[in-house]
Amino acid sequence: MRFKASIQNTNTFTKLTASFNSLGPLAWVKLDAEHVHFTVIPEQGTQVWAVVSIDSIFDTYTVQSAANNVINLEVPLVLLNRALKTAWNASSAQIRLTKKDNVPLLALTIVTTSSSSHAGFPTAPTNNDDGFDAPFEQQLGGNSRETIITQEVPVRVLAPDVVAGLHEPQCREPDVHILLPPLLQLKSISDRFTKLSLIGKSGNGSAAPRTRLELSANMHGCLKLSIKTDAMSISSLWTDLSNPELDPSQITMDIADHPSTKMKQLGSADGRSEEGWATVRIDARDWGKVMSVGRLGGRVVACFCHEFALILYVYLPTDNGEQESVLTYYLKTTGHGTPLSS
Amino acid sequence: MVVLNFTLTPEAAAKVHDILICLAKFSDTVAIEARRERFTFTALNSSKSAYAALTLDGNQFFASYEFLSSHGGSDGRFTCSMYAKALLSVFKARLNDPLRRDGAIDRCEVSIQDRPDATQCRFIVKMVCDQGVIKTYKLTYEAVDVMHALFDRNAAKNRWSMHSSAMKEYIEYFGPRNELLDIVAGQDGRAIFKTYTDKLQSGKDILKHSLSTAVAVNTGDFEEFKVDSGLHIVISAKDFKAIVAHAVTLKTNLKAYYSQPTRPLQFSYGSDGVLCEFTLMTSGDYDASANATPAPQQIPSRTASQAQSAATERIEDRSIRSEMPPPVEPASRAEPRRRIPGSRKETTPKPPQPGSQGLFVSQDDEDARWEPVDYNNEEETLGWDASAEHDAALFPTFRDNASLSRTETAESNDAVAPTQRVSQIKGLW
Known part of the structure; x- marks a missing residue:
């Protein structure tokens, strides 16, 4: 079993791991010849299934194993993220699977070179008045120094039959699909709404009340985010968003029969009509965790299955010629009625 | 009867703050040892695996420094221990602020009130601020014997x-x-x-x-x-x-x-x-x-x-003190009071944030705003806060608490008599 790669884009890799880490502590990482798959399945809440093209993170990349050259690992995301963060100014960074004392590790080797700009490094021959016995003769080459940092992240290797039981959720064809507005905007508004709804409920301790956001969209470019409590009802409406065209090759049915085609007949572009909305209710905390993916700056298409589920497809920004990387988030609606209080 | 008076410049007071921040990471209590020509803060952690001694030179560090002890003559010393937190709330951050904002001081005067006949023994710190404002802090202390770690x-x-x-x-x-x-x-x-x-x-x-x-x-x-x-x-x-x-x-x-x-x-x-x-x-x-x-x-x-x-x-110290009969000084021994050439007194940098976990570089705010909001821990709340607790930090008070817990340093455990020559005790280690 061999895995070795040089990291081409530590920034993207760091942000990826940070986004995944907000959902759950552990990721199943599947390495194969073309892609790196990251899957986070928390005990409850949103799952993410991500397929990342190798060249969006790595430069040179080798993966070998007895099981069809596929390696499955369970990786603690906090540690991987922390390790990657220290590579922010690295001149090169490499990651490989290794073993120490029989414990599998992902070893991240970071090389930093910095020309010593601050006074912390000896530049001139050291004068020998510091009380040490011997003068220190060694001179620096070129006034730049190279430091090698090794971060070791303990991992667990998963056998193929362990991961064979993990399946990506299946969902019916969505009623509405829409390109979301900038996530920072969406996140700030939903955070604000959640905060407002918690006023007076004194969310001290772990027994903070659960808050649910209601998200609706129609096939005329409208998205509505609202929150209702006993005391108030607030909503925010976006219009003029785009509903991407369906790719006939991606769906099994005739486009004319697709639920979204029927939804197109209903509702209006100003969002005032009561008809044509597909709605899901989502736990506000869970939504906040999902919004964490905004740091990657990708396009996000939201697919609404009315009263059932919300699926977000996050397309990572790519340079030309790169294969596309997609992160798929599966959010379940949390049912009807008044918000659960605990 | 002990007389200890010294004055600190704002710069030096800020350094004392830095020292206390550091010592507080080792121990809850800080011991003080005053001698005629130097003043030492020491701390020993609870597992006795780390010992810190930070010595301030009487002439160089202080604007003025006076120490007199009625017993012990030239070798007399005054030792006591105090809570690091208590000292830290006196030697706060930003004592030395060139812009003279809140907390900045003009000078700091410290004295000891330690008389057998006095009802109160106190460590008194006077922070002299602008416009004639003087903040006086009287701290209780515990008389202890200060130990020093041996290092050869x-x-x-x-x-x-x-x-x-x-x-x-x-x-x-x-x-x-x-x-x-x-x-x-x-x-x-x-x-x-x-x-x-x-x-x-x-x-x-x-x-x-x-x-x-x-x-x-x-x-x-x-x-x-x-x-x-x-x-x-x-x-x-x-x-x-x-x-x-x-x-x-x-x-x-x-x-x-x-x-x-x-x-x-x-x-x-x-x-x-x-x-x-x-x-x-x-x-x-x-x-x-x-x-x-x-x-x-x-x-x-x-x-x-x-x-x-x-x-x-400490043995090194003994060998360089003028009042001691000097033993043969090994060539490799450094003179600890040496001035570092080129190092200038500058405004002290911001002290490290206590308890800060952000040791990592590139902790940018950009990243933080993408983190899911923890509504349980949210400081920003809409509403009213009728409690007056916010002001508590501005006016630190000290309770007259005689039952301070004795620290490890309290044990008198003299391994070497103070008049012994280095050459005589060579065989000990």
């Missing part, structure tokens, strides 16, 4: 020196919460600083281990590096971070002296009348091969791990 630099053949700001850069790579730091002198011209918590063991909890970080530094990047090749020495990572964080405030070189694992290690640095010495317990690296540790050189009969036992005076 002659036996410490391994030594290195590096500028603290460079070292700070390296420790920023360290994962938080790691307990141990292994300093390895590699064979390939590199020194390795490795932090880890414990030995990795395969099993269920493997993923709960902390991040183990190794930073390999060219020995050429050190001011001096003279360590036996292949030597591992393990110290507490937390102590090391605390020491480096303080050394950075003095913008000075950090020097390490050690012999071998299980023997104490000393870090030393100082400038402008401040001399800081930290004596730490060490151990060997768990995965160091047996032959990597050099054979013990003339280990004394005393059990090795208990070697940093107490004595009333």
Whole structure:
């Protein structure tokens, strides 16, 4: 079993791991010849299934194993993220699977070179008045120094039959699909709404009340985010968003029969009509965790299955010629009625 | 009867704040030892594995310094211990603010009220601020005997020196919460600083281990590096971070002296009348091969791990004090009060944020706003707060609490009589 790669884009890799880490502590990482798959399945809440093209993170990349050259690992995301963060100014960074004392590790080797700009490094021959016995003769080459940092992240290797039981959720064809507005905007508004709804409920301790956001969209470019409590009802409406065209090759049915085609007949572009909305209710905390993916700056298409589920497809920004990387988030609606209080 | 009066410039008071921040990381209580020509803060941690002594030079550090003791003559001293937190709330941050904002002082006057006939013995700090405002703090203290850790630099053949700001850069790579730091002198011209918590063991909890970080530094990047090749020495990572964080405030070189694992290690640095010495317990690296540790050189009969036992005076110090009959001074012995050439008194940098976990570089706000909001912990709340608690921090009060817990330093444990010559006690270690 061999895995070795040089990291081409530590920034993207760091942000990826940070986004995944907000959902759950552990990721199943599947390495194969073309892609790196990251899957986070928390005990409850949103799952993410991500397929990342190798060249969006790595430069040179080798993966070998007895099981069809596929390696499955369970990786603690906090540690991987922390390790990657220290590579922010690295001149090169490499990651490989290794073993120490029989414990599998992902070893991240970071090389930093910095020309010593601050006074912390000896530049001139050291004068020998510091009380040490011997003068220190060694001179620096070129006034730049190279430091090698090794971060070791303990991992667990998963056998193929362990991961064979993990399946990506299946969902019916969505009623509405829409390109979301900038996530920072969406996140700030939903955070604000959640905060407002918690006023007076004194969310001290772990027994903070659960808050649910209601998200609706129609096939005329409208998205509505609202929150209702006993005391108030607030909503925010976006219009003029785009509903991407369906790719006939991606769906099994005739486009004319697709639920979204029927939804197109209903509702209006100003969002005032009561008809044509597909709605899901989502736990506000869970939504906040999902919004964490905004740091990657990708396009996000939201697919609404009315009263059932919300699926977000996050397309990572790519340079030309790169294969596309997609992160798929599966959010379940949390049912009807008044918000659960605990 | 003891007379102790000294005055601090705002600069020096800010340095005292930095010193206390550092010592508070080692112990809840700080001991003070005043002598005729110097003033020392010491701290010993609860497991007695780390001892810190930060000495302020009477002439150089203070604007004025006066110490008189009715007993003991020239060798008389005054010792006591206080809560580090109590001192810290007097020596707050931003005492030295060039812009003269809130908290800035003009000067700081400290005196001791210690008379057998007085009803109250107090450590009195007067902060003289602008517009004639004087804040007076009276702190209680506990009379204790101060112990000093023994460290013999002659036996410490391994030594290195590096500028603290460079070292700070390296420790920023360290994962938080790691307990141990292994300093390895590699064979390939590199020194390795490795932090880890414990030995990795395969099993269920493997993923709960902390991040183990190794930073390999060219020995050429050190001011001096003279360590036996292949030597591992393990110290507490937390102590090391605390020491480096303080050394950075003095913008000075950090020097390490050690012999071998299980023997104490000393870090030393100082400038402008401040001399800081930290004596730490060490151990060997768990995965160091047996032959990597050099054979013990003339280990004394005393059990090795208990070697940093107490004595009333450090031996080095004794040899350079003018009032002592000077023994033959070994050539390698450094004069600790040496001025670091080129180091100027500057405005002290911001002290490290206490309790800050943000050791990592690039902790940008950009990233933080993408984190899910923790509504339980949210400081921003809409509503009313009728409590007056906000003001509590502005007016620190001290309760007259006589039942201060006795610290370890309280035990009088003089191993060496204060008049003994160094040559006489040579055989002890």
